[in-house]
Each structure stands twice: as structure tokens, then as C-alpha cells.
Amino acid sequence: xxxxxxxxxxxxxxxxxxxxxxxFEALLEDVTPGWYDxxxxxxxxxxxxxxxxxxxxxxxxxxxxxxxAIVTLRTPEVFASSATIRLKARDIADAxxxxxxxxxxxxxxNGAREATLVTFRGxxxxxxxxxxxxxxxxxxxQRVAEKLTAAIATENSARGASAEVxxxxxxxxxxxxxxxxxxxxxxxxxxLVAGGVVFLFLRSRRRPxxxx
Amino acid sequence: xxxxxxxxxxxxxxGDKHGxxxxxxxxxxxxxxxGPGTLYGAITRLEQRGFIRPVAGDDRRQPYRLTAxxxxxxEDELAGLESVVRAGLSRLRQA
Numbered sequence: 001x002x003x004x005x006x007x008x009x010x011x012x013x014x015x016x017x018x019x020x021x022x023x024f025e026a027l028l029e030d031v032t033p034g035w036y037d038x039x040x041x042x043x044x045x046x047x048x049x050x051x052x053x054x055x056x057x058x059x060x061x062x063x064x065x066x067x068x069a070i071v072t073l074r075t076p077e078v079f080a081s082s083a084t085i086r087l088k089a090r091d092i093a094d095a096x097x098x099x100x101x102x103x104x105x106x107x108x109x110n111g112a113r114e115a116t117l118v119t120f121r122g123x124x125x126x127x128x129x130x131x132x133x134x135x136x137x138x139x140x141x142q143r144v145a146e147k148l149t150a151a152i153a154t155e156n157s158a159r160g161a162s163a164e165v166x167x168x169x170x171x172x173x174x175x176x177x178x179x180x181x182x183x184x185x186x187x188x189x190x191x192l193v194a195g196g197v198v199f200l201f202l203r204s205r206r207r208p209x210x211x212x
Numbered sequence: 213x214x215x216x217x218x219x220x221x222x223x224x225x226x227g228d229k230h231g232x233x234x235x236x237x238x239x240x241x242x243x244x245x246x247g248p249g250t251l252y253g254a255i256t257r258l259e260q261r262g263f264i265r266p267v268a269g270d271d272r273r274q275p276y277r278l279t280a281x282x283x284x285x286x287e288d289e290l291a292g293l294e295s296v297v298r299a300g301l302s303r304l305r306q307a
Contacts, residue, residue: 043249
């Protein structure tokens with residue numbers, strides 16, 4: 001806990017730490033700090049940072065968060081349905097054929113859509129295929145993923161290679177895009193950095209006048 | 213009354229104190245537990261406004277003293293609070 005407090009003190013502005021850190025740490029040694037005190041120190045540090053930097057970075061961070069929220073609200077939802085298939089070639093010579101057959105099945109079942117991700121893992125004779133199909137409609141994502149899985153199994157069986165569906169495509173319940181919290185957090189971060197740059201720029205322009 | 217700055221000034225009206233002594237004193241006379249961050253946020257503001265100043269201490273525990281400006285400010289604030297308390301109590305008795 002004491003270590004967390006020492007780290008929390010680092011959140012204060014440098015001018016504050018130079019002036020108060022020693023006596024503040026002495027106070028923290030006197031009290032029996034709990035989680036509430038840690039929260040109190042962190043919010044105190046943030047308040048001091050805002051006081052030091054002014055409102056520009058805060059306003060920019062808020063603007064970034066709002067922009068991020070607007071972007072996520074305007075981004076259409078995309079659902080993913082995935083299947084895991086284990087493919088086994090009869091021998092090494094069949095392995096290349098197996099890959100060709102997978103590509104053919106994907107092309108035939110997928111049509112013009114290219115929103116399919118295929119990952120091969122394993123050696124050349126035995127591979128695990130992870131198939132993911134993305135669509136704005138969750139039911140459509142599942143339907144196409146099922147078609148692809150069936151097409152791959154049929155194609156491989158026809159070539160005498162085994163195809164075992166380990167994990168059948170499910171109906172996606174939540175979208176993978178847009179990522180609300182991530183986009184809002186990124187917007188806040190970009191806004192904060194932009195605000196910091198604006199603050200430093202303004203301070204550098206003010207300094208010569210102050211000196212004069 | 214839960215304004216940390218006012219509580220600190222009221223505590224220092226009794227004499228010089230360092231941070232932990234202020235926290236303990238405020239807890240005893242106002243039943244308010246100030247967190248370390250809140251306490252030092254208020255100390256920073258009060259020192260910048262010239263209401264308190266650091267005085268020599270024995271170790272890292274830095275004692276503070278109420279300045280003349282701080283005393284005047286505290287007197288004004290307490291007088292204002294006193295009139296609110298008097299009016300409130302009087303109205304409660306009449307109700």
C-alpha cells in the first residue's frame with residue numbers, strides 16, 4: 001500500500017512535488033492509509049494537475065471523448081461468427097491439396113464478400129483452421145459461417161482428407177465493432193495530448209512577454 | 213462545516229501544527245476526516261493565498277502557522293457562519 005502511495009505522489013505536478021513531497025510523504029508515514037486515502041491522493045493529484053495546466057487539456061480531452069463517442073455511434077455494428085475446424089491430410093503430399101481445397105471452398109461459399117479471416121496453425125499435415133465471418137446482421141454472419149464450414153468439410157472429404165468441426169459457428173450476441181469504450185478512451189487520450197501541446201505552445205509564447 | 217480550508221484555519225487558530233496534527237485535531241473538534249490529498253490540496257491553496265505559512269520544524273513534518281491575513285479571513289468566515297447558525301436556530305424555535 002505504501003508503494004502505491006509513493007507512485008500516486010508521482011502524479012502530482014513537479015513544482016508541487018519539489019515543494020511538498022517530503023512533508024507529504026512524512027504525513028503518509030504517520031497515517032494508516034487505506035483505499036479511500038489512496039483515492040483521495042489520486043484525485044488530489046489530478047485536481048492539482050488541472051490547476052497547473054489550466055482547463056485547455058481538460059476541455060480538449062472532453063472534446064476528444066465526445067468526438068470518439070460520435071464516431072462510435074456513426075460506425076455500423078459488425079458481428080462475427082467463428083468456427084474451428086481441424087483438418088487432417090492423409091500424408092504430406094496431401095497437405096498442399098488441403099490448402100487449395102480450403103481456398104476453393106471459401107471462394108465458392110463466400111462469393112464477393114471478403115470479410116473472412118482464415119488462420120492456419122499446426123504442421124503441414126495437420127492444421128487447425130479458425131474461420132471468422134463478419135456481417136452487419138448477426139444471423140447472416142452465422143449462416144455464412146455455417147455454409148463456409150460445411151463447404152470446407154465437404155471439399156476435404158471429397159479429397160479423402162478428414163475435417164472435424166471442433167467449434168461450430170454460433171450466433172453472435174454482441175458486435176465486435178464499434179468498440180465503444182476503446183474509441184472514447186482513444187479520443188480522450190488524443191484530446192489530452194492535443195490539449196497538452198496547445199498548452200505548451202501557449203506557455204512558450206507567453207514566456208518572453210512575462211520575462212519582459 | 214466541511215470546507216477543508218476553513219477547518220485547517222480553525223485548527224491553526226489554536227497554534228502551529230503539522231499535517232497529521234491538523235488531521236487529528238479536525239477529527240476531534242469537527243468530526244471530519246480529511247484525506248491526505250484533500251488536506252494538502254487545501255494547504256497548497258491557503259499558502260498560495262498567504263493565509264498560512266510554514267515555520268521551522270524538527271523533522272520532515274512541516275508545521276504551519278496562521279498569518280494575520282488568514283486570521284482576518286477566518287474571522288470573517290466564522291462571523292458569516294455564526295449569523296447563519298443564529299438565524300437558523302431562531303427560525304427552528306419559532307416553527
